[in-house]
Amino acid sequence: EEYPHPVDRYDELLDAQGRLRPHWEAFAAGLESLPATEMAQRSDFVRQRILENGVTYNVYADPHGADRPWLLDPLPLIIDSRAWAGIAAAVAQRARLMNALLADIYGQQTLLAEGLLPPALVLGRPDYLWPCRGVRPPHDIWLHSYAVDLARAPDGQWWVIADRTQAPSGAGYALENRFIISHAFPEAFRDMRIEPLQGFFEQARASLLGLAPAEPGEAPLGVVLTPGHHNETYFEHVYLARHLGFPLVEGRDLSVRGETLYLKTVRGLQRVHAVVRRQDDDFCDPLELRGDSALGVPGLLSVVRAGRVLMGNALGSGGLASNALMGFLPALCERLLGETLAMPSVGTWWCGEPAARDFVLANLDRLVIKSARASLNVQPAFGAELDAAQRAALAAQIEAGPQDWVAQEMVHLSQAPTWQQPGLRPQAPDGQPGGLVPRVVGLRVFALATAQGYRVMPGGLCRVASSPDTNVVTMQRGGASKDVWVVRAARSPAPAPGPQAGVLRSGDLVRAGHSLSSRVVENLFWMGRYAERLESTARMLRSLVVRWDDPVEPRQEALRTAWAVAQGQGMILGAATPPQAMAAPALLASIFDAEPPGGLAWINAQLHQAGIQVRDRLSQDHWHAIQRLHDAFAEAARLRPLLPHSLRFLDRVLSTTASLTGFALDHMTRNDAWRFLMLGRHIERLDALSGILARFLGSAGALQPEALDWLLEVFDSSITFRSRYMRAPELLPVLDLVLADEANPRSVLYPLCALERDMAPLLAEHPDWDAGALPGHCVELRRLELDRCLPDAADWPAIAATLGAIAVRLWSLQGDGRSLSEQLSLRFFSLAGAHGTHPTLAP
Numbered sequence: 031e032e033y034p035h036p037v038d039r040y041d042e043l044l045d046a047q048g049r050l051r052p053h054w055e056a057f058a059a060g061l062e063s064l065p066a067t068e069m070a071q072r073s074d075f076v077r078q079r080i081l082e083n084g085v086t087y088n089v090y091a092d093p094h095g096a097d098r099p100w101l102l103d104p105l106p107l108i109i110d111s112r113a114w115a116g117i118a119a120a121v122a123q124r125a126r127l128m129n130a131l132l133a134d135i136y137g138q139q140t141l142l143a144e145g146l147l148p149p150a151l152v153l154g155r156p157d158y159l160w161p162c163r164g165v166r167p168p169h170d171i172w173l174h175s176y177a178v179d180l181a182r183a184p185d186g187q188w189w190v191i192a193d194r195t196q197a198p199s200g201a202g203y204a205l206e207n208r209f210i211i212s213h214a215f216p217e218a219f220r221d222m223r224i225e226p227l228q229g230f231f232e233q234a235r236a237s238l239l240g241l242a243p244a245e246p247g248e249a250p251l252g253v254v255l256t257p258g259h260h261n262e263t264y265f266e267h268v269y270l271a272r273h274l275g276f277p278l279v280e281g282r283d284l285s286v287r288g289e290t291l292y293l294k295t296v297r298g299l300q301r302v303h304a305v306v307r308r309q310d311d312d313f314c315d316p317l318e319l320r321g322d323s324a325l326g327v328p329g330l331l332s333v334v335r336a337g338r339v340l341m342g343n344a345l346g347s348g349g350l351a352s353n354a355l356m357g358f359l360p361a362l363c364e365r366l367l368g369e370t371l372a373m374p375s376v377g378t379w380w381c382g383e384p385a386a387r388d389f390v391l392a393n394l395d396r397l398v399i400k401s402a403r404a405s406l407n408v409q410p411a412f413g414a415e416l417d418a419a420q421r422a423a424l425a426a427q428i429e430a431g432p433q434d435w436v437a438q439e440m441v442h443l444s445q446a447p448t449w450q451q452p453g454l455r456p457q458a459p460d461g462q463p464g465g466l467v468p469r470v471v472g473l474r475v476f477a478l479a480t481a482q483g484y485r486v487m488p489g490g491l492c493r494v495a496s497s498p499d500t501n502v503v504t505m506q507r508g509g510a511s512k513d514v515w516v517v518r519a520a521r522s523p524a525p526a527p528g529p530q531a532g533v534l535r536s537g538d539l540v541r542a543g544h545s546l547s548s549r550v551v552e553n554l555f556w557m558g559r560y561a562e563r564l565e566s567t568a569r570m571l572r573s574l575v576v577r578w579d580d581p582v583e584p585r586q587e588a589l590r591t592a593w594a595v596a597q598g599q600g601m602i603l604g605a606a607t608p609p610q611a612m613a614a615p616a617l618l619a620s621i622f623d624a625e626p627p628g629g630l631a632w633i634n635a636q637l638h639q640a641g642i643q644v645r646d647r648l649s650q651d652h653w654h655a656i657q658r659l660h661d662a663f664a665e666a667a668r669l670r671p672l673l674p675h676s677l678r679f680l681d682r683v684l685s686t687t688a689s690l691t692g693f694a695l696d697h698m699t700r701n702d703a704w705r706f707l708m709l710g711r712h713i714e715r716l717d718a719l720s721g722i723l724a725r726f727l728g729s730a731g732a733l734q735p736e737a738l739d740w741l742l743e744v745f746d747s748s749i750t751f752r753s754r755y756m757r758a759p760e761l762l763p764v765l766d767l768v769l770a771d772e773a774n775p776r777s778v779l780y781p782l783c784a785l786e787r788d789m790a791p792l793l794a795e796h797p798d799w800d801a802g803a804l805p806g807h808c809v810e811l812r813r814l815e816l817d818r819c820l821p822d823a824a825d826w827p828a829i830a831a832t833l834g835a836i837a838v839r840l841w842s843l844q845g846d847g848r849s850l851s852e853q854l855s856l857r858f859f860s861l862a863g864a865h866g867t868h869p870t871l872a873p
Contacts, residue, residue, distance in 0.1 A: 033447060033466045040182050040444035041468065042107060053110035053517050060218045069104075072214045073449055076104045079210045083650070084657050085203075088262040100265070101510035102207055103448045104214055107471060107492040108222075111519040117180070117188060117475060118486040120373035125176040125477040125484040127359065128195055128350050130366040132172040136162055136346055146361055150382055150433055151354055157403065159311055161318045162346040165335050168243050171479045174306075174342030175201070175234070180473040181376070182444035189441060190356070190375045191472070196348030197308050200491040201476045202266035203511060205231065205273070208489065211513035223518040225488035230478065235274045237480045242303035242340045251545060252276040252304035253284075253293060257313070257325045259642045267308050271646040276306065278646040281314075283547035286329030289336035296551050296702055296858045297795075304340040311348040319345075354380040354402040354436040377439035381432040390437040391428065394421050397437040399428070414440070443470045446512070448494060470495040473514065489514040546647075551706045552859035553643040558694070558710025559851075560637035564659075565687040566718040567601050567630050571621055572680040573743050575673060578614070584736045591731035592740050598725045599718070600628045614673055621676055622666055630683070634663050647703050652693040659686050708788055709854065716781040716847045719745065723768060723778060724840035727833040733826075738764045745776045761829075762820055769836070770814050778840070779811045785850070799857055803846045810839070 035041065035048045043054055050058055061069065085100040109117075134141050135158070141147045152158055177198030181191050208227050212219040235252075244250040254276050256267040271278035277293065284302065285292050292299035312320040315330040333339045356375035363371040379386035380402060390397060394413040401408035411424055428435045445468040471494050476487040492512035574596060577589045589608055596602045603626065604616040624631045641648065641656040648656075666679055694711065698704040722744060731737035738759035742748040745768045755763055771777045786808050789801055820832055 034468060036445060036468065038184060039442040039470075040184050040186050042182075042444055042446040042471070043466075053108050056222050057106075057108060057215075057218050060215070069449065073104045076102055076210055076214050079213075081661075082654055082657070083206070083210075084265065084645075084653060085206055086265045087203075088260065088264065100203065100206075101494075102210060103494055103510050103512050104211065105447055105449050105466075106211055106215075106513040106515040107446050107473070108515045108517065110517050114225075114488070114516045117373075118488070120188075121176075121178055121475050121477050121486050122484040123363075123367070123369065123372050124178060124190070124193070125173060125479070127363050127367055127371075128176060128193065129171065129173045129479070131350060131362060132195075132344065132347055133170060134366070135349075136165065136172075141362065141365065144365075146365055147358060148382060151358075151380065152349070154433065155349060155352070155403065157311065157349040157352075159319060159346040159349075161331055162334075162344075165331075165345075166337070167334070167344045168337060168340050169241050169481075171241065172344040172347055174238065174241075174340075174479045176343075176477045176479075176484070177201070177474055178477075180373075180475060181441050182473075184442055184444075188373060188473075190373055191438070191441065192353060193351055193355075194474075195350040196311060196343060198476065199263045199266055199308075200474050201230075201487065202269035202273070203263075204474075204476070204487070204489060204491040204514070206269060207491070207511060207513040219515075222515065225516040225518050227487060227489050230476075230485070230487045231270075231273050233480060233485060234478050235276075237478060238274075238304045238306065238340065238342060240481065241479075243337055244303050248301075248303075250303035251293070251300060252306065253279045253302050254306045255279055255281070255284075255308055255314075257309040261308070263308075264642075268645045270306065270308075274306070277545045277547060277550070279547055280549065281309075281324075281326045283549050284327045284330075286327060286333055289333055289338050291327070291330065291333045291339045293545060294548050295546055296548055296706075300545060302339060304342065306342050311345050314345060352402055352436070353378055353400055353438060354382070356438075357386075376441055379437045381428055381435040381437065386437075387428065387432045390435075391425050393437075394425060396440060398440055399424060399435060399437050402434050402436040412440070443472060443495075445469060446471045446492070446494070448510070448512075467498070469498065469510075470500065471512065488516045546702050548859050550644050550647060551702060552855070553640045554647070554703050555706040555710040555854065555859070557637060557640040557644060558707040559714040560633055560640060561687060561690045561694075562711045562714035563718065564630065564633045564637055565684065565691075566715070566722075567633060568680050568683045568687065569746065570596050570599070570601050570722075570744055571617065571630060572677065572684070573740055574617060575677055575680065577740070578608075578617070578673060584734065588731060588734060588736035588740050591726070591729050591734070591737045592744075594729060595722055595725045599721055603629050618670075618673055618676065621680070622663075622670060624663075624667070631663050631667070634659055634683075644703075649693065649697055652690070652697065655686055655689045655693065659683065662686070705788055705791070706854075706858075709785065712781040712785045712788065713847050713851050716778065716785065717844055719768070719776070719778045719781070720840040720844040720847070724837040724844070727837045727840075732833060733761055733829070735759050741768065747774060747776050750774060762816060765820070765836075766816050770811050770816065772812070778843070779808070782808045782811065782843070785847075796857070800853070802850045802853060804843075804850055807839075807843045807846065 033043070035044055043051065043058075045051055080099050080102055085102075086097045087100050088098060131141070135147070135152050142149055142152060173195060175198055177194035177200060178190055179192040179194070180188050182188050205227055212224075238252050239250045242250040242252065252274065254267055254271040254274065256264065256278055258264070258280055261267070268278060270276075277283075279293060283294055285294055285299065287299065291302045291305070293302050307314065309325055313323040314326045315328065316323040316326050317328040318331045319326070330339075331345060334341055334345060356378040357380060359375060360371045363369055379390050379397075381387040381390055382402070390399070394416070397413050399411040399413065413421065413424075416424065447466040448469045450465055450467045471492050474491040474493065476490060477484045478487070492514050494510040494512055496509050570592075574589065574592055577585055577592065580586065580589070586608075593602065593608055593613070597605075597607070601620060602616060603620045603623065606613040606616040620629045622631055623629050624635055626632070638656060638660045641653065645653055662679070662682055671679055691711075694704070694707055698707070723741075726732060726737075726741055729737075735758045738761065739748070742751050742759060742764060747767050751759060751764065751767055754767075767774055767777065769778050772779050772783055774780060782804065786805055793799065793801060820829065
């Protein structure tokens with residue numbers, strides 16, 4: 031009853047008489063049957079799943095735009111089967127037209143010769159890639175994926191407002207929207223017989239690998255090429271890689287040898303047959319396209335030219351995304367396909383034609399002016415919103431370079447219901463948890479090339495305007511999204527499962543994948559190191575906070591010993607020492623300050639960064655744990671707890687790092703990814719434990735029970751010691767437990783033995799590789815008999831000399847562990863580039 035009925039635009043929910051449209055009736059009835067608070071709970075579920083799954087959309091040049099959560103309205107956009115059939119047919123036709131158009135302008139160019147296309151609109155544009163002229167992609171398919179932005183006019187007619195031909199984004203977001211919304215409204219989704227989306231992505235994988243130029247008997251390898259994690263749609267790149275089963279790679283992960291493209295892996299070069307491209311055309315090859323690109327692969331175009339790799343989409347396809355082409359498409363469709371264009375484009379005038387330019391200049395106040403160059407991020411100008419001076423300035427720009435401008439008719443987009451939460455709907459009566467409010471919407475539809483023609487996703491991505499007074503739908507301006515539900519026809523059968531590449535036999539079984547890039551392996555290695563470093567640092571800082579206000583002098587002396595060890599390890603930021611007044615702020619800074627390097631928050635930021643780089647290799651639960659840590663530190667940075675309250679935060683950090691250890695031990699397949707992750711953990715634990723113990727043995731508190739008790743706590747061995755000895759800590763049994771007890775996971779010997787075990791397969795595969803002197807340390811520690819080498823407790827000078835000798839051995843052990851880290855980097859990670867992603871040595 032409160033939902034406003036428009037008079038100047040189409041409403042997706044209500045007809046002209048204000049009645050529910052038939053395909054909305056079932057969903058609306060379900061909404062009305064919900065208790066007053068349940069819709070708010072479902073809306074909270076949607077928002078929480080977005081945060082937990084780390085669904086983000088980054089905004090360039092926005093200080094708050096990095097890792098911005100994706101905005102998803104809980105109410106879907108519902109389209110009936112009859113209307114969708116017309117949309118799907120029109121989109122498939124348009125995809126065929128665009129593919130044929132690309133084949134002509136990079137091939138025989140008959141359209142230019144016949145005057146159907148102005149040469150300035152094609153050859154005079156910077157996004158026409160001259161090096162691609164004459165290149166024919168495998169099976170003459172230029173567009174493997176195509177997207178189109180649609181708008182519904184007030185009369186209900188769908189119009190095309192933009193073509194997306196280069197690397198169309200949004201399909202992954204559409205699938206994530208579907209997973210979340212179908213779980214928010216499971217009853218409605220089931221009862222309304224909504225078309226599923228999963229088969230579309232199965233078809234994409236089968237099509238790409240089936241069309242890839244592989245040799246007979248060769249298993250084709252596909253990759254998803256991303257510009258990197260700073261890209262605004264990086265989440266989708268990860269998402270697509272996971273669902274396609276393709277490695278997510280950057281340009282530096284690939285290399286051209288001869289006329290073949292290879293993936294650099296820890297086991298050598300592996301041929302790549304198909305590339306799902308998620309970066310712009312001209313950035314893909316710095317050798318022949320854009321020389322200043324640091325994102326591409328030198329020589330990639332030579333592989334494409336030789337027909338040795340499938341590029342989805344083909345290089346050069348970005349030029350068709352310009353709106354300037356729209357006015358020519360009806361004639362081009364008749365010429366290339368022999369068909370009438372099924373879905374019209376919104377009225378479009380390219381100012382490069384004198385008559386069109388004159389019309390635009392005479393009607394600026396009722397048109398939308400856009401850049402004719404799709405590669406330029408120029409915001410559209412709405413003539414009706416400009417004053418006289420702004421309009422005159424825009425007219426001058428058009429006259430100075432008319433070929434760079436295109437004008438389009440202003441379309442009053444349709445509106446759809448969205449759910450407004452309490453507090454955001456001031457007109458809502460008291461006690462109501464929320465309600466329906468209209469927002470302008472646009473629809474992005476996706477098509478996929480297959481051997482049988484283009485297949486259209488039965489759904490899409492609905493984009494929602496950010497406010498009620500705007501007619502623009504864009505994610506860069508804070509817009510939201512909706513899931514798109516296509517209601518299956520009453521008598522239509524359930525969709526067939528996706529295509530299979532044949533039945534797998536016993537000889538086809540795979541138990542080890544070798545498509546890990548060296549960059550991914552390096553980040554897994556450092557993710558292991560940072561996870562272990564985060565845990566050891568948090569345990570150290572917690573031990574200091576616990577003892578901070580203890581008035582007992584022996585415990586204060588133990589605190590000073592502990593502080594000196596922590597400071598020597600770089601775990602305390604600053605030079606303050608207790609009980610100085612600056613010591614407490616230094617401890618808080620060590621926990622919560624992201625800068626300078628070395629503090630707990632900084633370590634967590636490095637862990638999160640490494641996790642982002644390998645997110646496609648982590649389970650959802652594994653990623654959730656990393657994201658929870660990231661959120662916890664962000665919250666703590668805002669609240670800045672007092673020192674006593676920081677204990678709860680440190681407990682939270684340690685419980686989450688324990689779950690990361692569990693995921694590594696029990697949830698990862700024992701492959702190269704797991705092996706290098708664990709090598710990183712072993713090296714970092716060995717580094718921390720040997721450094722802490724060496725510094726402790728060199729301190730004056732090595733014989734004090736309170737200091738020994740602290741050491742057991744930092745080594746997480748207190749319970750083990752008490753259950754074994756049931757007495758106060760003494761040097762000999764404590765040293766035995768934390769140094770040479772192979773059964774204790776927190777002893778120095780344990781990670782040393784684990785390194786020896788997990789390094790064995792690498793040494794067997796690379797017999798010429800020198801891994802250093804760590805195995806010798808393992809033998810020495812196993813033979814160490816502390817009860818014989820440790821003098822009588824009364825002979826302090828002799829004890830100090832013995833402890834000093836053990837400390838020297840520990841320093842040597844730590845140095846050899848760091849040397850092994852360097853050797854691993856040189857042997858397995860250097861393929862990713864001249865310099866690693868992370869520092870070689872711990873800060």
